[in-house]
Amino acid sequence: MPENSNLDAAAEILAGSDRVTVLTGAGISTDSGIPDFRGPQGVWTTNPGAAAMFDLDTYMSDAEVRREVWQMRRAHPAWTAEANDAHRACTELDRAGRLRALITQNVDGLHQAAGTDPEHVIEVHGTVLWVVCMACGLRTRAPEVLARLDDDPDPRCLECGGIQKSDTISFGQQLKPEVLDAAVEATRDCDVFLAVGTSLAVHPVAGLCDLAVERGASLIIVNAEPTPYDAAADVVLDDPIAQVVPALVEAVPGVKGAGAG
Ligand SMILES: NC(=O)c1ccc[n+]([C@@H]2O[C@H](COP(=O)([O-])OP(=O)(O)OC[C@H]3O[C@@H](n4cnc5c(N)ncnc54)[C@H](O)[C@@H]3O)[C@@H](O)[C@H]2O)c1
Ligand SMILES: [Zn+2]
Incomplete structure (x- = not known):
């Protein structure tokens, strides 16, 4: 220094x-x-539309958005970062x-x-390392859910069939x-x-x-x-x-x- x-x-x-x-x-x-969100190379700075994908209501109501978000989760740099x-x-x-x-x-x-x-x-x-069922609250390790994506692009909860989401706080979520x-x-x-x-x-x-x-x-x-x-x-x-x-x-x-x- x-x-x-x-x-x-x-x-x-x-x-x-x-x-x-x-x-x-x-x-x-x-x-x-x-990458960060708001720095010069940040996700929101370089792709302002991406923020809409992480709005809770949009995610819960739109299966197409969920499919895209799951693909982004699979590609998340956290899986290989040190x-x-x-x-x-x-x-x-x-x-x-x-x-x-x-x-x-x-x-x-x-x-x-x-x-x-x-x-x-x-x-x-929250954390991307876990997934939570928005209906019954069941938490599952994310790799187990991501492994299902090829067969099931919007993977539902294995217990109750509910919509699942990364256990992160979305926009519009408390x-x-x-x-x-x-x-x-x-x-x-x-x-x-x-x-x-x-x-x-x-x-x-x-x-x-x-x-x-x-x-x-x-x-x-x-x-x-x-x-x-x-x-x-x-x-x-x-x-x-x-x-x-x-x-x-x-x-x-x-x-x-x-x-x-
Ligand atoms: N790594 C992650 O888990 C990750 C990544 C992106 C966003 N997020 C989420 O983004 C939200 C954003 O808020 P935030 O305040 O954490 O991030 P932010 O993107 O708003 O701010 C990051 C700040 O870090 C500074 N910065 C980046 N790299 C630096 C470096 N090497 N040295 C000095 N300064 C550096 C930038 O100038 C910027 O001001 C959070 O809610 C968080 O959940 C998390
Ligand atoms: Zn469930």
């Missing part, structure tokens, strides 16, 4: 914290080959006992793949209250709130930054583009995530290879 006084300031804040809540967005996984240094740095923070929780808007499962304790990961927008509650709790209860790779444009998750600041936590934002919360942050870092996050975490006492004790 080049010399960067903001980085030093953020590292000092992080090193003094023993309850860090990290919020991640699509930007932490772009280096793993998963965690990167930023995901691994979050795991180091967890192993050092400093991670209060890792709230992620990502649906790719890469934090768990990197070894972060699954009990510390709060997936506010977040799961217990999951949102856990995210709010982890935000109220942290001393540093570290937002990484998120445009902080999607509510209610973005509002967690306000809550963290109200509760007296320091706010550190790592994101290439400006966010609506930059003015509220103690430090903003716009360098590449896969460099910044490991550099920050290395400064934390108890982290493998950390100089500070």
Whole structure:
């Protein structure tokens, strides 16, 4: 990393914290080959029509849309993606006992793949690794459902025949209250709130930054583009995530290879 006084300031804040809540967005996984939504190469930026496919009412009422979405799910980069240094740095923070929780808007499962304790990961927008029946709630591992697609392009629930969907939060779908509650709790209860790779444009998750600041936590934002919360942050870092996050975490006492004790 080049010399960067903001980085030093953020590292000092992080090193003094023993309850860090990290919020991640699509930007932490772009280096793993998963495009974000709103960055320059983002899915919505390059193909604005794609957003309509992920509207809940459209999905439930239109079998043609479901068939297309299932094909997109089968082609999802998450099936071959590997965690990167930023995901691994979050795991180091967890192993050092400093991670209060890792709230992620990502649906790719890469934090768990990197070894972060699954009990510390709060997936506010769900996961593509599981499929849920919209009628009876049965959850099935996604590969089992995707394996049926060649014979059955809109695969129904094997228990009840209901419409199935990736266990992700679609547009027009409420977040799961217990999951949102856990995210709010982890935000109220942290001393540093570290937002990484998120445009902080999607509510209610973005509002967690306000809550963290109200509760007296320091706010550190790592994101290439400006966010609506930059003015509220103690430090903003716009360098590449896969460099910044490991550099920050290395400064934390108890982290493998950390100089500070
Ligand atoms: N990996 C995934 O699981 C994935 C991928 C795309 C979208 N999503 C979904 O998209 C929604 C989008 O919200 P969001 O805020 O997470 O994503 P977003 O696309 O709105 O914002 C991502 C931000 O990350 C920044 N960024 C990207 N790569 C970076 C890098 N290497 N270094 C520094 N900054 C970088 C971009 O500038 C952008 O501002 C979420 O609801 C999430 O569920 C998930
Ligand atoms: Zn069912």
